[in-house]
Amino acid sequence: MTDESYVKIKDVLNGYHKDKEVKMRGWIHRTRSGGKIVFMVIRDATGTLQATVKKGNLPDEEFEDAKKALVESSLILKGTIAEDNRAPGGYELRVDHCNILQFAEVFPIVEDQSPEFLMDKRHLWIRSQKLNAVFKIRSTVVGAIHSFFRTNGFYEFDAPVLQPNQCEGGSTLFEVKYYENKTYLSQTWQLYAEAAIFSLEKIYNVGPTFRAEKSKTSRHLSEFWMAEMEAAWLNLHDLTEIAKDEVKYILKEVLKHNQNELETLNQDIEKLTHIANNSFPTISYDEALSILKDKENMNVEWGKDLRTIEEAKLMNHFDTPIIVTHYPLEIMAFYKPADPDRPDTALCFDMLAPDGYGEIVGGSERSTDLEYMKNRLREQGENIENYDWYFDLRRFGSVPHGGYGLGVERLVSWICKLENIKDAIPFPRTLTRFSP
RNA sequence: GCCGUCCUAGCUCAGUUGGUGGAGCACUCGGCUGUUAACCGAGCGGUCGCCGGUUCGAGUCCGGCGGACGGCGCCA
Numbered sequence: 001m002t003d004e005s006y007v008k009i010k011d012v013l014n015g016y017h018k019d020k021e022v023k024m025r026g027w028i029h030r031t032r033s034g035g036k037i038v039f040m041v042i043r044d045a046t047g048t049l050q051a052t053v054k055k056g057n058l059p060d061e062e063f064e065d066a067k068k069a070l071v072e073s074s075l076i077l078k079g080t081i082a083e084d085n086r087a088p089g090g091y092e093l094r095v096d097h098c099n100i101l102q103f104a105e106v107f108p109i110v111e112d113q114s115p116e117f118l119m120d121k122r123h124l125w126i127r128s129q130k131l132n133a134v135f136k137i138r139s140t141v142v143g144a145i146h147s148f149f150r151t152n153g154f155y156e157f158d159a160p161v162l163q164p165n166q167c168e169g170g171s172t173l174f175e176v177k178y179y180e181n182k183t184y185l186s187q188t189w190q191l192y193a194e195a196a197i198f199s200l201e202k203i204y205n206v207g208p209t210f211r212a213e214k215s216k217t218s219r220h221l222s223e224f225w226m227a228e229m230e231a232a233w234l235n236l237h238d239l240t241e242i243a244k245d246e247v248k249y250i251l252k253e254v255l256k257h258n259q260n261e262l263e264t265l266n267q268d269i270e271k272l273t274h275i276a277n278n279s280f281p282t283i284s285y286d287e288a289l290s291i292l293k294d295k296e297n298m299n300v301e302w303g304k305d306l307r308t309i310e311e312a313k314l315m316n317h318f319d320t321p322i323i324v325t326h327y328p329l330e331i332m333a334f335y336k337p338a339d340p341d342r343p344d345t346a347l348c349f350d351m352l353a354p355d356g357y358g359e360i361v362g363g364s365e366r367s368t369d370l371e372y373m374k375n376r377l378r379e380q381g382e383n384i385e386n387y388d389w390y391f392d393l394r395r396f397g398s399v400p401h402g403g404y405g406l407g408v409e410r411l412v413s414w415i416c417k418l419e420n421i422k423d424a425i426p427f428p429r430t431l432t433r434f435s436p
Numbered sequence: 437g438c439c440g441u442c443c444u445a446g447c448u449c450a451g452u453u454g455g456u457g458g459a460g461c462a463c464u465c466g467g468c469u470g471u472u473a474a475c476c477g478a479g480c481g482g483u484c485g486c487c488g489g490u491u492c493g494a495g496u497c498c499g500g501c502g503g504a505c506g507g508c509g510c511c512a
Contacts (some may be wrong), residue, residue, distance in 0.1 A: 030472090032471060032472085032473095032474050033474095034468055034471070034475095036468085036469050037471080039472080039474085041472090054470095071462095086472085087471095106462070108462090110446085110447055110462050111447080111448080111460095112460085112461065113447070114448075115504095172510085209512080211511070213510060214509095216506065218507090305510085308509090350512090358511095361512075362511080406512075407512030408512085410512055420506095421512095432504070433504090
């Protein structure tokens, strides 16, 4: 698949090619030159390595090329790997052939960068060590989601991205011209998933979700990836336990495969390991309100959703993610059923991450009561006719079922300790930015 | 929708009471055979976001507009 005659930097740093003559290829990450010596830090997908180019050890014209090549020039090098404690990482390549594939123009990103500038140059900034590490972890996270559900008997099931109706709240849809009509970008996979469980029973999906919310915060994207599951015969307790298992499994996979990346990002590996190996508590909305009142002196009126600040204060008292169940029914979407034992609350839950990363999972049992759902939709001013096919699901062999959605970027942000969710996705789309 | 901060060289920023716009980095040239965000010397580099106003004179004061970023609400 790849040319094995070229060695990777990670292997060099692990000592595999010591004193060997090797071929390497990559890009110039940093370069500084003396009169007759050039120090280049070269970069490939696996890491960075110092290469020393000394005049006399290679043809003169190749030395001159090495001297004038700017940052991000692509190149092929031949030379010997030497252990040398003067080199960062302890190893360096002593070059005897330098072939510059393309002399890069002046790279616009230098030492001082503002977030806005880096966002404008996102197509170049994704080469940075930080984003390289984040996207390696993101790859592990998404891979872990697939393997978690597949090994637990779930089928991957895909829903259309273009959807004629909405699921929750009307004002947050992206409208799309669809021939002579209009349709909307997917806000959730859920309604289609609810149709599919009558065939496959246990399903999941990872895919893009679009919300035209006018949220300008470090936790919101207009286009983000949601990992959703839906299954027949599950109750609220089952759902919360699966969600906990899933998040712990993802964490363990990241800890297994991405130690270097977590270090690059200055994440606390011990803390994450502790979280991955401990149980996540489940509390009710009522208990959350008590904690806020008793320990934070914050009075939240019963019936109000927990706001960002309240979630953060609540999480001061936990060092793992927690599940909060039984939010007030009134503020919940039409498909969430009331708890028969506590009819003013819904059979729903959120998972909150520590350290202010907020809601990473949201889910619920789904109502099987057709009239109840119709009434809730009418109260919210929705046109019931749009949901006719969905209501069919309650007319033909309806069963108890439920599901949840996990925000991939929210999870990645927390695991990578990112300041802004925009760095958890390669090319972020927000209220004000849809380019590059 | 509401609130706040910011906008000066390619980048990051300084700019005093209103009086001929600066630094560092990047880049170019010169020097240096072990640098670690290399260093030393020189050079190149400007529609001070836009429009209007006050003033002899505006980067600076006033008004409007635009853009970016963040917070709240809402959500994953």
